[in-house]
Amino acid sequence: MKKLFLALFILLILFIAYLFYNVYNFKSSQLEVDAIEATPIPEGAVSRYVEAISIRTISFEDEADFDSTQFKKFNAFLEGYYPLAHSELEHRRFNEFSHLFHWKGKDQRLKPIVLMAHIDAVPIATPAAWSVHPFTDGLVNDTIYGRGAMDCKFGVIGIMESVEQLLREGFAPNRDIYISLGHDEEIGGPRGAVEIAQYLKSKSVDPHFVLDEGMAITDGLIPGIDGPTAIIGIAEKGYLSLELTVAMEGGHSSTPQKESSIDVLSKAVSNVKENPCPRTLSPVLSAFMDKMGPEMDSKAKFVFANRKIFKSLILNEMEKTNSGNASVRTTTSPTIFEAGIKDNVIPTAARAVINFRIIPGETIDDVIAHVHKVINDDRVNVEILNKAFDPSPVSPVDNSQYESIDRSIKQIFPNIKSTPNLVLGATDSRHFTILTNNVYRFSPFKVSPKNMSCFHGIDERVPRSEFENGIRFYRQLIMNGSN
Ligand SMILES: [Zn+2]
Incomplete structure (x- = not known):
């Protein structure tokens, strides 16, 4: 038992030494250049x-x-x-x-x-x-x-x-x-x-x-x-807008069916929103950490120098802000939602548009496959709306x-x-x-x-x-x- 503890203790010490070794080697790679004298600005x-x-x-x-x-x-x-x-x-x-x-x-x-x-x-x-x-x-x-x-x-x-x-x-x-x-x-x-x-x-x-x-x-x-x-x-993100449509029997709102086009569509949109595309520590983010990590405070430096170990921690932190979240995943933004014309008529059609900004490493096809998987309902038709491009x-x-x-x-x-x-x-x-x-x-x-x-x-x-x-x-x- 004692030996086991000792072995674990040595492993722990080695692990900590490894973490600090990485920090020690995580040195500034900023290009050092002297500023030049300001040149005159053209008149006018x-x-x-x-x-x-x-x-x-x-x-x-x-x-x-x-x-x-x-x-x-x-x-x-x-x-x-x-x-x-x-x-x-x-x-x-x-x-x-x-x-x-x-x-x-x-x-x-x-x-x-x-x-x-x-x-x-x-x-x-x-x-x-x-x-x-x-x-x-x-x-x-x-x-x-x-x-x-x-x-x-x-x-x-x-x-x-x-x-x-x-x-x-x-x-x-x-x-x-x-x-x-x-x-x-x-x-x-x-x-x-x-x-x-x-x-x-x-x-x-x-x-x-x-x-x-x-x-x-x-x-x-x-x-x-x-x-x-x-x-x-x-690099820049890709762009995709998907149009979701549902066509179902309408009718009078006094005798509704179990589900209407609005019910089916809202469930689909909420499924897409609640199941975001996977988060990733992209090569771009990694390049950012390489360059800026050594310039940052000791905590950030420690974490970035050991990003493989602290990947989840980094992603958790990034996700907290809107721009950080947009840097680690394909974002999902429902932008159009429409159905119905009269308060006592169940509409036969409902339509929504969801805009995605695709992270490098993913493609339009990946996002569409993800959307089909999380909606998982054949009654929802999914089409690409106008312009779309990969990252x-x-x-x-x-x-x-x-x-x-x-x-x-x-x-x-x-x-x-x-x-x-x-x-x-x-x-x-x-x-x-x-x-x-x-x-x-x-x-x-x-x-x-x-x-x-x-x-x-x-x-x-x-x-x-x-x-x-x-x-x-x-x-x-x-x-x-x-x-
Ligand atoms: Zn511009």
Whole structure:
């Protein structure tokens, strides 16, 4: 008995030593780079940014609302203010309003880089809730306000300003550079990014890397991390909406049958909601823990260094917040539920829509199989509703492409940490994954608990200093990435 206890005790000591050994080896892998001196901002850049926002290039769900005069105005805006980009680079338009610029590099053996952004923005749902006018107030207290300020004219103007500035200076990149500006990202990109990606594919363009919007510099958003952290999106979730319909005999509500279409459908929806897709510690989350774990407090560091052992604990913690939960599983959101027209008539049909955002590692088919299994009722018909796409592939983090982006961030933003992570929404960049696996998603503005809700929401805004650093970032990225 004594011997057994002794053996167990030694095993326990060894186990604890193993845990601490892992922590000891869990060292910072942050790229150490000195910040560079801030370069001058092109004169008038802020007013051009304000003017770009004032042009109402809105993508509406209903195509009939599309206002081509605004998009024509935006074409003229680009042509008027970025003359060198139009004269010195090859310029091609797609469906009139999407743009592809091609800057030829000195060394044609090198693969090109692709910088992306989109011209369109989402509609304004509640204009009265804005503290400024969403299109015309522009610069207020050194902050640029307006729909599209973050998403995504920050990127459009940031890229175009840096390109025009470099052209003025006579900069000649080694690699080719493509600049892709779609005009319908907010409605899936069918006429913009999809066609641009297909065009590049037809030309056998194999990019060194692609950089689009998607993640940003977070401040106070990740528990356990102090200070601003640049998040580089290395994958994005898939998208699936399933339409559930039930057709049954109706009748008068005075003599109801045992079950109606409403009963069957509500049970089905509640089964799907109560049986979520399985949680998983994805490769993206693992890459995040590798990069950020050593920078975090000792508790998080200990757990992340031993993630195989503490997997359940990590997942339990992640599940507690909405964004954490979305990072560890395919999410389930019933978004439409409808049946019935009169209070004393049992409806013959009922319909619901459930939206899923699919975690990398799962597919549309996996989710559909899961839904059939948990509903387990032949009376419920399940169909895919309009657009659906699988999650993007996961882009590598241990290559020179990721390092170029990381380096550019750290040269412009002193003392910042950076990490890969998962994009929970969808961007145009997913269309470019047919060209390369090296697709990254990052815009250099700050997102904090204070301004997070203004993304697609109220009082969308960017401080002037962040916009200026945005131009500097794209400039630096072109210089680093193209050489
Ligand atoms: Zn966007």
